């Protein structure tokens with residue numbers, strides 16, 4: 001199909017994420033992707049700085065992941081998970097249980113991250129119903145969080161930066177502690193923990209769980225916070241007998257320099273959600289893991305069954321490619337890859353520090369962030385990045401890079417150079433910007 005025809009049909013019929021349905025802004029047809037490059041239909045090749053929303057850790061079109069899918073496809077694309085099981089599913093569950101902190105032992109497969117969060121919240125509710133305390137049905141979280149776009153997931157996103165303030169009136173009212181201000185690598189003073197401790201104390205009889213993104217808050221603000229804070233929250237949850245849900249959907253599988261971000265604090269949650277990089281960015285799959293205690297309590301309660309079951313639960317293709325992706329990750333030296341990216345990002349983004357309009361530059365593991373003083377001029381900025389030969393899609397006040405782990409030094413340098421160039425042009429781009 002011709003480029004113009006694709007764009008016309010797209011404009012006529014397609015909703016894009018977080019976009020105006022009639023005027024989504026610049027859209028670029030892609031025709032192929034390989035390694036760390038996305039090839040546009042007009043022949044241009046872009047270095048990928050996004051890993052397609054943080055999922056494509058091994059790069060695009062990876063022979064091993066492709067082969068895993070071909071092999072599984074030749075056997076069975078899908079069967080229902082009610083009453084049936086299969087090797088790709090049980091292998092993946094065994095691997096996830098082995099890789100995640102000790103008490104997590106029961107895996108619920110979901111079709112996306114948001115659903116994994118819904119499932120995590122429902123598990124917490126059912127845990128308390130089974131314990132005879134149905135009044136514990138509220139959730140406590142920290143501001144600047146993001147947990148997905150579905151109903152209850154929206155209710156625990158940051159009420160301002162979480163993209164869902166439009167729906168605030170219709171959503172269940174959860175409890176919000178301030179986002180921790182103690183940085184990653186720093187200790188956490190008592191004053192930082194006091195507000196969340198107070199909320200736990202006041203609401204202990206109605207709280208089902210605390211939910212948070214460990215260490216790295218992603219789409220809610222790209223903040224990196226103190227491992228000490230996370231440790232203290234775990235202790236508080238134990239003290240008040242409240243469950244802890246860790247949303248590792250963005251952080252899981254190495255992005256922050258540990259396989260799971262909870263490891264920075266040496267803590268184990270009662271429930272954990274993983275997604276995004278789980279399939280190396282090939283198919284939509286997520287999982288909610290629960291501790292033995294959570295699973296046993298739900299099992300022994302009434303009705304004894306867990307009331308959730310997506311149609312495509314445990315899809316064998318998705319499980320097969322997830323198994324291959326995790327194998328690939330663990331047999332390679334991913335820690336060295338992340339360290340190399342961390343050093344490259346730190347060096348490459350340093351020149352942005354102190355530029356006009358730049359509030360802060362920060363790097364953790366495979367994540368580099370340039371935080372601006374004002375919202376990014378999206379409509380001017382994305383086309384400028386494309387002109388510079390890179391795929392970088394900022395949001396809010398954040399220009400960030402989360403490249404595939406396999407990115408080479410030269411490509412990483414080009415990504416950082418493009419960010420530097422665009423940052424230098426910011427005053428001019430802001431002046432020309434007509435984003436809504």
Ligand SMILES: *Cc1c(COP(=O)(O)O)cnc(C)c1O
Nearest residue numbers: 112113114146147148218249250
């Ligand atoms: C992306 C994300 C989600 C939602 O996952 P989807 O697959 O987009 O539904 C939830 N939590 C965190 C931390 C995420 O980064």
